[in-house]
Amino acid sequence: MDGNSIKAILFDLDNTLIETYRAGELAMQKTHELLKTSLALDDDTITNICDKFMQKLLQQKFDPAAGRSTDEIRVGHWEDSIKESVDSCSTPSLAAQCYYMWKNGRLELLKLSPKISDLLKQLRRKYKLLLLTNGISQTQWEKVKAVGCESFFDRIVVGGDYPEQKPYPSIFKVCFDLLQVEPQDCIMVGDSLDTDIQGGFNAQVRATVWVNSAGDAVPDGSVTPDYTLSTVLDLEDILAQLN
Incomplete structure (x- = not known):
């Protein structure tokens, strides 16, 4: 030098x-409880849904798909994660609740x-x-x-x-x-x-x-x-x- x-x-x-990782973990804990209350499922199944969402998030490309916002794509990640883990009908409302609870909860903790x-x-x-x-x-x-x-x-x-x-x-x-x-x-x-x-x-x-x-x-x-x-x-x- x-x-x-x-x-x-x-x-x-x-x-x-x-501390983005820590904020994300705390926000996910709240989302986990929302899913557990809404779906009345065991902790392992709820954890599996949350893990699937995180996997999809990590695999998401930087540029959102044409005509869809980042928020819309990520709500879709939650909807797909729930469908892949639970034998039930479409859950767009719950998926949106999960996404915004996780997103806003994380943002509120970042400082x-x-x-x-x-x-x-x-x-x-x-x-x-x-x-x-x-x-x-x-x-x-x-x-x-x-x-x-x-x-x-x-x-x-x-x-x-x-x-x-x-x-x-x-x-x-x-x-x-x-x-x-x-x-x-x-x-x-x-x-x-x-x-x-x-x-x-x-x-x-x-x-x-x-x-x-x-x-x-x-x-x-x-x-x-x-x-x-x-x-x-x-x-x-x-x-x-x-x-």
Whole structure:
């Protein structure tokens, strides 16, 4: 690494700055209870329905099908999950209730902790900050609005608004151009080795910082981050080394 100072920090959002996994789990617990009350089925069957929905969600492409909104598609995921698990007639009303209970419940729980808010305020006095998040455009912008994090960043880039997302270099080029910086002026901070760290490596940023709250080992064959932290709150220690 050369002696030039870092000028910009690119942050991932989900499970880096906000606890999306945890919020989703809590929202799903409430949805589980709604299904159990509505269908009068055992916990295993209800869990199976919820698991099917999550599988469909993970397999969903970033671009919604022509003529259907993301919400409509995801209500359909719930309806299909119920039909595949329960021998009953169509349940569009219940499917919609499940989806909006899960969606709105998750959004209500998403927030920046006071400590992370303070960290971002301090960092922005010294660096340009950009939020770079993968996902369907509607979904990610809803999270950004729910969290209220726009004021903490110079720019926000949602991958679903572009042809390619992390780890492709093209989305990072968009970020560099928006901030008017070079790759070596930046670090990438995120929780995903496959998208955040691999993406930073592909884009040739100065350094990659893996937020590894679970304390997992880097899997064989995976890209190796330059730095690993258990929490993003320790980022200033890394910046002190780099500068």
